[in-house]
Structure formats: structure tokens, C-alpha cells
Amino acid sequence: MASFRKIDGKWEYRVRYKQGDKYKEKSKRGFKTKKEAQLAAAKVETDIEQFGFSENGEEYLDKFILDWLEVYKKPNLKPITYSVQERNVRLNIIPRWGKYRLKQINRTEYQKWLNKLTDKYSEGTIRRIHSIMNSALSSAVHDFNILYSNPIAKSKIPKKDKEEQLKYFTKKELEIFLSHCHPVKKSKYKHSIQYSVLFTLMSRTGLRIGEALALHWSDIEGDKLTINKNLVYPLNSTPYISTPKTKNSTRVIKLDDHVLFMLKRHKTNQKEMYLRYPTYKRPAEDLLFHQQDGRWLRTNVVRDYFKEVCKRAGLTILSPHALRHSHAVHLLESGASIKYVSNRLGHAGIKTTADTYLHITEKIENDAIEMYQQYLN
Incomplete structure (x- = not known):
């Protein structure tokens, strides 16, 4: 249910909704007219009714990706595959991106991170880390509608010299x-x-x-x-x-x-x-x-x-x-x-x-x- 009020000449909407067992509220001010505030609030209410949430990329990456792993990936993966993915999330993705809101992740900063990983990991390991992150953000777009687009979808895995990377005995x-x-x-x-x-x-x-x-x-x-x-x-x-x-x-x-x-x-x-x-x-x-x-x-x-x-x-x-x-x-x-x-x-x-x-x-x-x-x- 939306409510409206005028503050210092500008209109504000407040939308109160229930998510699980808790009540939450979303608000925004700065509208020139009440009509503008009503239209914006109606969009929020539609999103809540259709998707069950109102935030658009506001959720922190650490909470989102851990929930995504546990609920949507774990039941469909072999235990050893899940343990590898969970370990990469815990040791690599969360330390770097955990306190970012989903909407704050951008391609340039992410690509720089991938490039830097070459100092520590093989190309295959970097590819696996990126695959998890990319899959999670794709779900945020296509499955949960909390992002409009995946900012890292076109990121490139940095190439390493294949002969140097491949370890074998003569x-x-x-x-x-x-x-x-x-x-x-x-x-x-x-x-x-x-x-x-x-x-x-x-x-x-x-x-x-x-x-x-x-x-x-x-x-x-x-x-x-x-x-x-x-x-x-x-x-x-x-x-x-x-x-x-x-x-x-x-x-x-x-x-x-x-x-x-x-x-x-x-x-x-x-x-x-x-x-x-x-x-x-x-x-x-x-x-x-x-x-x-x-x-x-x-x-x-x-x-x-x-x-x-x-x-x-x-x-x-x-x-x-x-x-x-x-x-x-x-x-x-x-x-x-x-x-x-x-x-x-x-x-x-x-x-x-x-x-x-x-x-x-x-x-x-x-x-x-x-x-x-x-x-x-």
C-alpha cells in the first residue's frame, strides 16, 4: 500500500510490503508532482506483486551468491562439484566483491580483477571462478529480475602462454x-x-x-x-x-x-x-x-x-x-x-x-x- 506526502515542496512515496515474515518499506522523494510520485509507486507495487521484491540490485553480493549456491545450485550438482564452487565463492569472490551491491559491480573493475588473478591462478581456474560469478549475475537478471543486465557477461578470460601453463614431465x-x-x-x-x-x-x-x-x-x-x-x-x-x-x-x-x-x-x-x-x-x-x-x-x-x-x-x-x-x-x-x-x-x-x-x-x-x-x- 502506497502513501504520499509533500516535503519542502517535493513529493515522496512510501510503499510498505511483506517479504517472508517481515514487513519492509521502500521510499523515494524528489518528485515535482503527486502524479509523478503515484506513477513511480505504482511501478514499485507492480514489481512487488510480480517478482516478490522491490529492490533493483540493492542486495549485497555475499548474501545473494551464498543463497543462490545453497538453494539453486547445490541440489543440482555433484557434491564434489558443489564443494569446489563453494570454495571458490568463499575464498575468491566474496573477499573481493562481497560488500558490493549487485548494481555496483561494473565490467571494467571486474575485468581488472580477472587480469590480476593471472598472477595467482591458471587460466582454467580463472575460467571456473568467472563462470560461477557470471552464472550468479545472469540468474539475478533472468531468474530474479533484480538486475536489468549482467555487467560482466562480456568479460574476457586473460590468456596465458599455453606451454608455460601446461605442467608435464619430459x-x-x-x-x-x-x-x-x-x-x-x-x-x-x-x-x-x-x-x-x-x-x-x-x-x-x-x-x-x-x-x-x-x-x-x-x-x-x-x-x-x-x-x-x-x-x-x-x-x-x-x-x-x-x-x-x-x-x-x-x-x-x-x-x-x-x-x-x-x-x-x-x-x-x-x-x-x-x-x-x-x-x-x-x-x-x-x-x-x-x-x-x-x-x-x-x-x-x-x-x-x-x-x-x-x-x-x-x-x-x-x-x-x-x-x-x-x-x-x-x-x-x-x-x-x-x-x-x-x-x-x-x-x-x-x-x-x-x-x-x-x-x-x-x-x-x-x-x-x-x-x-x-x-x-
């Missing part, structure tokens, strides 16, 4: 890395070859860390490996098995002779470990890799061990995901087709593979053209 570096994967002499379970086998498998198949840690012995049949699950180990939470990252991530790949040899050794070594160490427990399931207590091998433990091996080998400290990149690069350098590499890695499509390994595919293309010219001449 053939020689990988050989050095794998030669240092055995336990040190003073290790409690120094006879285990588990990490040597795990990292060999990842480096020669391109498996993601979650895919590798979810494997059972029953996933191997002859020289074929079936990848149809992913181990999710949330921070301070219980691990669980989820479906693979994308539809194409479910796949069957061929294992080379060296991997098969290492897996055979690993199976024998596991049995020896159960007999040699009373505290080394057999898991309830036929897990390919597991902790000494028989539970899933923790992803953070694997990452820490990986870094220690890098230090031990005198190599640049990378993450286990570098083994996936290494496998792709080595396949492409050996002459494998983009389509084969894409299928083997479980990418959503060939474009993903080509974009990720652009500098390698460009080199292959240049070499091919050079050989073609030599052939014609």
Missing part, C-alpha cells in the same frame, strides 16, 4: 621421477611398491588421480582397463565413489606390456605386505591401491608423496595431474592422433584435447607440413 624427467618412487630405507613399509606402480600407471594411461584411486582389481581384464568411477575425498569428510567427471570419462583403454608387468608385481607385493606387516591390513574390497589400514588411499597423501618424490629426484615440484599431461604429450609426440588421445583421456571432445595441448599439436602440424614439402620436392 621423457627423461619422467624416467628420473619414476626411478625415485620407491620408499626410502627408513620407511615403515619400505617393501611396498604401491606408489611406484600407481605413478607408473597414471603416467602411461593418463588417469586422473580420483580415477586411479577408485580402481579395483576386477576393473582389469586381460590388457584392458575399465574406468567407470571416481574416488572423491572431500576435505574433513567421508570419501565416496562417484561417477566419472564427464560422460566421456567412462571408457575402456588398453594397457601396455610394462604396465601389465608392474601390475602383476604389485598384486604379488600386496600379498607379501599382508604377511610381512601385521599392521598392513587387507581391504574389505579388492582395491588396487589402499592405505595400510585397508581404507581408500587419500588423495592429499598421494599429492604429498608425489611432491616428496619430485624433491628427492631434483625435479620441479608438480602435482600428480602432471602425469596425465605427460602421457598426452608423449602420445602426441610419438605420433598418436588427436582423436585417439582424446578418447584415451576421456575428454569431452577433440577440441578439448587440441586446446589443452595446442603447442604440441602445432609442432606436429609444422613437422607434417615440412615432411610433405620434402616429399613433393
